[in-house]
Amino acid sequence: MTQDELKKAVAKAAVDYIQPKLDNDSIVGVGTGSTANFFIDYLAEIKGSFDGAVASSEASAERLKAHGIPVYDLNSTDALVVYVDGADETNPALELIKGGGAALTREKIVAAVAEEFICIADGSKWVETLGNFPLPVEVIPMARSHVARELVKLGGDPVYRENCITDNGNVILDVHNMAITNPVEMETAINQIVGVVTNGLFACRPADVLLIGREDGVETVRA
Numbered sequence: 375m376t377q378d379e380l381k382k383a384v385a386k387a388a389v390d391y392i393q394p395k396l397d398n399d400s401i402v403g404v405g406t407g408s409t410a411n412f413f414i415d416y417l418a419e420i421k422g423s424f425d426g427a428v429a430s431s432e433a434s435a436e437r438l439k440a441h442g443i444p445v446y447d448l449n450s451t452d453a454l455v456v457y458v459d460g461a462d463e464t465n466p467a468l469e470l471i472k473g474g475g476a477a478l479t480r481e482k483i484v485a486a487v488a489e490e491f492i493c494i495a496d497g498s499k500w501v502e503t504l505g506n507f508p509l510p511v512e513v514i515p516m517a518r519s520h521v522a523r524e525l526v527k528l529g530g531d532p533v534y535r536e537n538c539i540t541d542n543g544n545v546i547l548d549v550h551n552m553a554i555t556n557p558v559e560m561e562t563a564i565n566q567i568v569g570v571v572t573n574g575l576f577a578c579r580p581a582d583v584l585l586i587g588r589e590d591g592v593e594t595v596r597a
């Protein structure tokens with residue numbers, strides 16, 4: 375199977391997984407990226423079974439609207455029954471690296487609100503130790519150099535992501551060469567740096583369920 379076929383398989387499995395949890399009042403949290411895009415497309419097929427969605431990016435909001443799915447502001451919703459999103463890396467504890475598409479901050483906010491966070495990923499995202507994928511850090515533009523120096527002190531090699539402004543008007547530093555043996559500690563330490571909005575580690579709030587696409591089918595992993 376191609377990587378796209380694996381992504382489609384997990385996206386479809388996510389819709390099958392969440393459908394029994396939905397009713398006419400349900401609002402679904404929707405992530406960002408190529409896997410999330412497949413999820414949005416399958417979600418559109420059951421759009422009569424829920425109220426609408428909250429999106430973690432402008433791009434996902436546009437895709438949802440194009441399918442005729444109502445998109446709500448997070449502040450106007452009381453609860454999200456689920457949040458479904460992809461990842462750049464996942465470890466066996468379902469701690470994640472996210473933000474390859476620069477949507478990490480809104481993704482972390484929507485994930486924090488959701489009752490259940492379902493991560494969907496093709497098998498290439500599975501690792502024993504996080505950090506092979508450069509860790510995205512969203513930074514207030516004027517703090518970029520300061521934050522970069524502090525990230526070097528934590529053992530990483532930060533690289534400014536060219537031509538990338540987040541939906542929040544900020545910039546991204548991608549931190550290379552960090553073996554993240556304690557993801558909770560690292561997530562917390564990076565978020566203490568003044569000027570950091572947030573970083574792409576989802577360890578303090580890992581996924582609850584991982585649907586991972588393998589050659590022989592979709593495997594369900596629980597934390």
Ligand SMILES: O=C[C@H](O)[C@H](O)[C@H](O)COP(=O)(O)O
Binds near residue numbers: 406475
């Ligand atoms: O900022 C982007 C998100 O964190 C994505 O969920 C992540 O980059 C995975 O994207 P994809 O499904 O395209 O591999």
